[in-house]
Amino acid sequence: MVDSLYREQILDHYRNPRNKGALDPADYSHEDQNPLCGDEVRIDLRVHDGIVTEVRFDGRGCAISQASASMLTELVEGRPLEEVKAITKDDLLDELGIPVSPARLKCALLGLKCLKAGIYGVKSVHDDEL
Amino acid sequence: METRTTGLATRGIDPLDGAAVRADFPLLAAPPEPGTARVAFLDSAASSQKPAAVIEAMDAFYRRDNANIHRGVYKLSERATAAYEAARHTVADFIGAASARECIFVRNTTEAINLVAQTWGRRELRAGDLAVLTVMEHHSNLVPWQLVAAETGAELAFVRMTPDGRLDLDHLDTLLARGPKLVAFSHVSNALGTIHPAEEITRRAKAAGAAVLIDAAQSVPHVPVNVAALGCDFLALSGHKMLGPLGSGVLWGRFDLLDGLPPFMGGGSMIRRVELSGSTWADVPARFEAGTPAVADAVGLGAAVEYLSALGMDRVRTHERELLAYAVGALAEVPGLRTFGPTDLDQRSGVISFELGDIHPHDVAAILDEEGVAVRAGHHCCQPLMRELGVVATSRASFYVYNDREDVDRLVAALHRANRVFAIG
Numbered sequence: 001m002v003d004s005l006y007r008e009q010i011l012d013h014y015r016n017p018r019n020k021g022a023l024d025p026a027d028y029s030h031e032d033q034n035p036l037c038g039d040e041v042r043i044d045l046r047v048h049d050g051i052v053t054e055v056r057f058d059g060r061g062c063a064i065s066q067a068s069a070s071m072l073t074e075l076v077e078g079r080p081l082e083e084v085k086a087i088t089k090d091d092l093l094d095e096l097g098i099p100v101s102p103a104r105l106k107c108a109l110l111g112l113k114c115l116k117a118g119i120y121g122v123k124s125v126h127d128d129e130l
Numbered sequence: 131m132e133t134r135t136t137g138l139a140t141r142g143i144d145p146l147d148g149a150a151v152r153a154d155f156p157l158l159a160a161p162p163e164p165g166t167a168r169v170a171f172l173d174s175a176a177s178s179q180k181p182a183a184v185i186e187a188m189d190a191f192y193r194r195d196n197a198n199i200h201r202g203v204y205k206l207s208e209r210a211t212a213a214y215e216a217a218r219h220t221v222a223d224f225i226g227a228a229s230a231r232e233c234i235f236v237r238n239t240t241e242a243i244n245l246v247a248q249t250w251g252r253r254e255l256r257a258g259d260l261a262v263l264t265v266m267e268h269h270s271n272l273v274p275w276q277l278v279a280a281e282t283g284a285e286l287a288f289v290r291m292t293p294d295g296r297l298d299l300d301h302l303d304t305l306l307a308r309g310p311k312l313v314a315f316s317h318v319s320n321a322l323g324t325i326h327p328a329e330e331i332t333r334r335a336k337a338a339g340a341a342v343l344i345d346a347a348q349s350v351p352h353v354p355v356n357v358a359a360l361g362c363d364f365l366a367l368s369g370h371k372m373l374g375p376l377g378s379g380v381l382w383g384r385f386d387l388l389d390g391l392p393p394f395m396g397g398g399s400m401i402r403r404v405e406l407s408g409s410t411w412a413d414v415p416a417r418f419e420a421g422t423p424a425v426a427d428a429v430g431l432g433a434a435v436e437y438l439s440a441l442g443m444d445r446v447r448t449h450e451r452e453l454l455a456y457a458v459g460a461l462a463e464v465p466g467l468r469t470f471g472p473t474d475l476d477q478r479s480g481v482i483s484f485e486l487g488d489i490h491p492h493d494v495a496a497i498l499d500e501e502g503v504a505v506r507a508g509h510h511c512c513q514p515l516m517r518e519l520g521v522v523a524t525s526r527a528s529f530y531v532y533n534d535r536e537d538v539d540r541l542v543a544a545l546h547r548a549n550r551v552f553a554i555g
Contacts, residue, residue: 062490
């Protein structure tokens with residue numbers, strides 16, 4: 001069979017999302033949409049002494065956007081905020097480990113866009129800046 | 131085209147052989163890479179594939195006839211002009227226009243509707259005037275009118291739809307009683323395939339005194355369309371959805387209406403006389419074709435129309451109707467699959483919009499793509515319609531002349547795989 005997007009790890013995160021929910025209050029919170037498919041993701045962070053102590057995401061949409069956001073929360077939890085800021089789209093795509101086509105890149109990067117926009121306090125982050 | 135006299139011909143309409151038609155389409159005839167399956171292309175509602183006849187007509191134009199039109203006195207320019215105007219006549223005959231002058235070449239349906247909105251709309255619509263659209267419109271027949279309404283203060287109202295994706299004609303009557311200046315609607319829904327009763331809607335709208343624009347992007351490619359029979363004032367179509375080149379389209383308008391309209395864009399070709407202090411306008415249709423047009427694309431569209439005419443639009447419709455019936459039956463066997471749109475297939479073109487369990491349409495389409503099956507997933511440029519259906523998006527399979535039951539079987543097999551991947555059924 002062809003090299004599928006839908007590997008077990010992706011499907012596992014989609015079916016059993018990690019850190020799903022909300023933090024209220026949160027130190028950083030941002031939500032964004034992918035206008036192409038209507039995917040929605042929100043990410044909440046709590047930071048203590050420069051360390052991301054808690055992270056939650058919520059959202060709905062395709063398996064790629066939701067699994068990617070779920071995996072992102074595992075990637076940032078417990079790490080220094082400065083390191084989290086430095087996470088690039090390639091880091092996340094490596095983590096996903098699947099061949100993401102240009103058409104699905106926006107799905108895969110939605111969570112990271114939320115994370116970055118939340119931390120930097122901006123309305124939106126362009127894909128090229130991730 | 132060979133004429134057969136057996137089988138369905140006894141009922142008056144000869145069937146198409148999808149596989150034989152496919153042989154005319156280079157992209158579909160061969161696998162994309164050696165050792166892979168050919169693409170089961172089920173997204174013609176977005177854009178169709180092109181037969182060799184269209185590709186060769188454009189190639190021949192560039193190799194033999196290429197020059198700017200309506201200017202040169204040399205033979206090449208005369209040939210290019212003749213080819214361009216011949217294509218205009220071909221399209222005019224195809225849709226039953228009274229004269230080729232009523233056909234304006236544009237880039238697509240969107241441009242055609244914007245042309246009407248910016249010329250007729252800005253002049254005719256005033257504050258407090260009503261323009262009636264429907265909740266099922268493609269954004270291309272909604273946003274241009276929102277722009278004009280914002281500028282003029284005109285009001286937009288929307289015909290409701292029934293749960294199975296037909297227009298509520300009682301609600302149309304309610305809105306017509308308010309005396310709208312315009313009724314603009316799609317002949318066939320791109321998202322659901324609903325074939326709306328365009329003649330009846332037009333008759334009622336004209337009786338109420340409204341001008342009527344029909345978005346025929348999804349009808350002209352798939353069913354016989356005749357503007358005189360429809361009785362409308364404007365009709366917009368896209369060439370790329372009817373086997374023609376991308377970036378080709380036509381606005382048809384009643385000559386007396388077009389003749390009274392101001393220009394859309396200014397520039398070369400659309401003028402009669404230009405002074406520094408002002409200009410006067412060329413006759414229709416040149417008035418609406420500013421600048422050097424897409425001549426080769428018009429030639430390609432003409433070739434596409436000739437190809438469709440040779441197949442016969444009755445046969446095209448019959449073929450798609452049969453394929454639709456086969457697909458509806460086959461898809462009913464897929465666990466968790468829910469379709470949208472009219473159940474009466476006589477009111478539906480070859481379009482099936484569906485959901486598969488709670489799998490997101492983009493995931494469905496991505497898995498189908500892994501099996502070489504191309505469908506569209508998304509809101510189909512119909513966000514208000516999606517809200518009416520209570521969904522964010524759907525997956526959509528759409529059929530055309532080159533599809534056959536094998537394509538449907540591959541779709542069904544791929545949907546079963548999607549269910550397995552997501553562990554449903």
